[in-house]
Amino acid sequence: MSRGFDPVEFGIRYGFLLLMAGLIVGFSVAQPAFMSARSAVFIFQSVAITGILALGVTATLVVGGFDLSIGAVATSSMMLAAYAQVIWQLGAIEAVALCLLMGAAVGYINGVLIVKMRVPDLLATLGMMFLLMGLQRIPTEGNSISTGMALPDGSNATGTFSPSFLMLGRHRLDVVIENLLPLSVVFLIAIAVLIWIFLEMTRHGRIMYAIGSNDRAAALAGIDVNGYRILAYVISGTLASFGGILLAARLGRGDVASGNNLLLDAVAAALIGFAVLGAAKPNAFGTAIGALFVGILLQGLTMLNAPYYTQDFIKGAVLVIALVFTFALSGRRGRARH
Amino acid sequence: MISRRTLIGLMGGAAMWPGLVLAQDGAPAPFDNPGDVRIALVRYLSTGDFFQAYLSGVEKQAEALGVELQVFDSRQDAALQADMVDQAIALGVDGIIIQHGLTESMKEAAQRAVDAGIKVVAFDVNVENEAIPQIEQSDRDLARLALEQAIEDNGEEWVAGYVYVPGIAPLDRRNETWVEFKETYPGITEKAAFGTMDNPIANSVANQARSVLSANPDITVMFAPYDEFAKGVKIAVDEAGLSQDVSIYSADISTADIALMREADSSWKATAATNPAVVGEVSVRTLAQYLAGEEVAPQVIVPPTLITQDQLNELEITNMEELGAKLPEFVHADVSVSDWMTLPER
Numbered sequence A: 001m002s003r004g005f006d007p008v009e010f011g012i013r014y015g016f017l018l019l020m021a022g023l024i025v026g027f028s029v030a031q032p033a034f035m036s037a038r039s040a041v042f043i044f045q046s047v048a049i050t051g052i053l054a055l056g057v058t059a060t061l062v063v064g065g066f067d068l069s070i071g072a073v074a075t076s077s078m079m080l081a082a083y084a085q086v087i088w089q090l091g092a093i094e095a096v097a098l099c100l101l102m103g104a105a106v107g108y109i110n111g112v113l114i115v116k117m118r119v120p121d122l123l124a125t126l127g128m129m130f131l132l133m134g135l136q137r138i139p140t141e142g143n144s145i146s147t148g149m150a151l152p153d154g155s156n157a158t159g160t161f162s163p164s165f166l167m168l169g170r171h172r173l174d175v176v177i178e179n180l181l182p183l184s185v186v187f188l189i190a191i192a193v194l195i196w197i198f199l200e201m202t203r204h205g206r207i208m209y210a211i212g213s214n215d216r217a218a219a220l221a222g223i224d225v226n227g228y229r230i231l232a233y234v235i236s237g238t239l240a241s242f243g244g245i246l247l248a249a250r251l252g253r254g255d256v257a258s259g260n261n262l263l264l265d266a267v268a269a270a271l272i273g274f275a276v277l278g279a280a281k282p283n284a285f286g287t288a289i290g291a292l293f294v295g296i297l298l299q300g301l302t303m304l305n306a307p308y309y310t311q312d313f314i315k316g317a318v319l320v321i322a323l324v325f326t327f328a329l330s331g332r333r334g335r336a337r338h
Numbered sequence B: 001m002i003s004r005r006t007l008i009g010l011m012g013g014a015a016m017w018p019g020l021v022l023a024q025d026g027a028p029a030p031f032d033n034p035g036d037v038r039i040a041l042v043r044y045l046s047t048g049d050f051f052q053a054y055l056s057g058v059e060k061q062a063e064a065l066g067v068e069l070q071v072f073d074s075r076q077d078a079a080l081q082a083d084m085v086d087q088a089i090a091l092g093v094d095g096i097i098i099q100h101g102l103t104e105s106m107k108e109a110a111q112r113a114v115d116a117g118i119k120v121v122a123f124d125v126n127v128e129n130e131a132i133p134q135i136e137q138s139d140r141d142l143a144r145l146a147l148e149q150a151i152e153d154n155g156e157e158w159v160a161g162y163v164y165v166p167g168i169a170p171l172d173r174r175n176e177t178w179v180e181f182k183e184t185y186p187g188i189t190e191k192a193a194f195g196t197m198d199n200p201i202a203n204s205v206a207n208q209a210r211s212v213l214s215a216n217p218d219i220t221v222m223f224a225p226y227d228e229f230a231k232g233v234k235i236a237v238d239e240a241g242l243s244q245d246v247s248i249y250s251a252d253i254s255t256a257d258i259a260l261m262r263e264a265d266s267s268w269k270a271t272a273a274t275n276p277a278v279v280g281e282v283s284v285r286t287l288a289q290y291l292a293g294e295e296v297a298p299q300v301i302v303p304p305t306l307i308t309q310d311q312l313n314e315l316e317i318t319n320m321e322e323l324g325a326k327l328p329e330f331v332h333a334d335v336s337v338s339d340w341m342t343l344p345e346r
Helices: A007-030 A037-062 A070-087 A092-115 A121-135 A163-170 A183-201 A203-213 A215-220 A225-251 A260-278 A284-303 A308-337 B002-022 B049-065 B078-091 B103-115 B139-154 B169-184 B201-215 B227-239 B255-262 B276-291 B309-314 B320-326
Strands: A172-175 A177-182 B038-043 B068-073 B095-099 B119-123 B134-137 B158-163 B188-194 B221-224 B247-251 B268-273 B299-302 B305-308
Touching (some): A007 A260, A007 A284, A007 A308, A037 A177, A037 A183, A037 A203, A037 A225, A037 A260, A037 B201, A070 A092, A070 A121, A070 A225, A092 A121, A092 A163, A092 A225, A163 A183, A172 A183, A177 A183, A183 A203, A183 A225, A183 A284, A203 A215, A203 A225, A215 A225, A225 B201, A225 B227, A260 A308, A284 A308, B038 B049, B038 B078, B049 B276, B068 B078, B078 B095, B078 B103, B095 B103, B095 B276, B103 B119, B134 B139, B139 B169, B139 B221, B139 B247, B139 B305, B158 B201, B158 B227, B169 B188, B188 B201, B201 B227, B221 B227, B227 B247, B227 B255, B227 B268, B255 B268, B255 B309, B268 B309
Parallel strands (some): B038 B068, B038 B095, B095 B119, B119 B134, B158 B188, B221 B247, B247 B268
Antiparallel strands (some): A172 A177
């Protein structure tokens, strides 16, 4: 690669970012309201929850694993946050701590199932997904949780969501414009930066990549492969439960939902991330861009009155194109290098 | 024809009201020995507050009548639901309630049940069978009540946003009313139509509604004829700081919805709803009448109620129970009531 300019190389590295810039310009021309500070912030807000989940997926992808349970962890965490506050009448801090603990515990169990019990990752997390989807409904007999709801014993729930808890999903900071930046966006950016630093800058991150590319070699090099793989699932579970907390804070109730759409959107973001900057591997920066890309598309299409099925179609098309970028083009480059 | 029959049913039900206390004494066969009567509820949809409340209505009315109820839950698996009807036939139940489902998959299974001598009623699914009475919450009336309120509040000229996902039977029926309304009132302009069933639905709809509101700042009325849609729109309206400028009209209600409608400056102005628990009770009563050999209308319609923000505030209603207590028409429908029946306690 000593030549000055290689269009294929350039396309692989910057193609996706250019496509994104093109989309932004296109939508702005078609609908001027698209190009405003509020609209930009809103795109971030609409992808904050799936983005955070996608960063968790990235952590498991890095060690060559996969976590199908994140959607269910997120909705379970939402139900738990609601249950803790509305029925147990706990405060915001206890509720958040409880949810994070639940997410970490689920991640740990996933990790142990995969590493110690040797259950394949897709199967273990699939089982966990169904388990959680059922478990979150048992305490309320399948009902959503909200203040004033009738309890199985005939009385009514009197607890309310703590205002500081609701702030997590609703409060907006004054940045340049008043009430501009939602806290959830701040969380997304902070978590993305943290995961990026962890994976790219620390020894632990490099070890996790090493495990993902060849776990046997990593084990022979004296690395605690099992420990790191469990850690990846704990990260994934914890981030998913945090996503659920933000969801509960935005909706203001515990909504019965399977979370499958959250899972699919998060996985799509992480996979699109492979194509960003020609990384051809899971990476935090790519995941964040992938999530944003989907957010920009959906926001723009909705503004242009495109019905939901065309949005699903386009989401799918983007994913396929991203995967082609990753596997076909980058693969050719890889072979050319040999 | 249908409405006249329903009306006669209503009048009959109302006239019999005082006799209810004595219920079950002179119950016709097979309800003279209700413990031996077994009915099955075969469900297609079960997740969510509406279906949970429907089930509780079915359970309560079955208990009040003293019959044995068996619940089959296919969880949106159309083939499994048909198998479950066969299972119920094999168990030798006396009556079956089919709750939702697809015409194509249920038609034959329902016919098999009828052939086996079982009395069948269907809620919100058309199984194209004359021997099977249909129980319906009137979605057209739901939409009409909400839209009439929108006209009353906002006049006949406004710019609207509309939330709709085609292909879902009750939403399609509500949509028919919306289409008619736009023709009747040419002053209504539909600037944007959006909607999604991605769950959590409220969260996904909120994201869409935010885009729609920023692209179309002139929208003053949002018609969201499903409460999950309305919740999503309300989140978006609040986030955009437009709660004074946009009014939301909706259908369905729950305790959480009541809280949202009653928030200070809430943009959610009115909703029209049928109590799902009442629909569940009506389903069981219709089946019971059918089993007792009484005449049952081919279409049994449970009438909806309009619930406005002002009403909730004036009557200080905070949950579904109080709604039932203070708006009695919401907690009981005099539909499919015979004098020998015991009604659930309230």
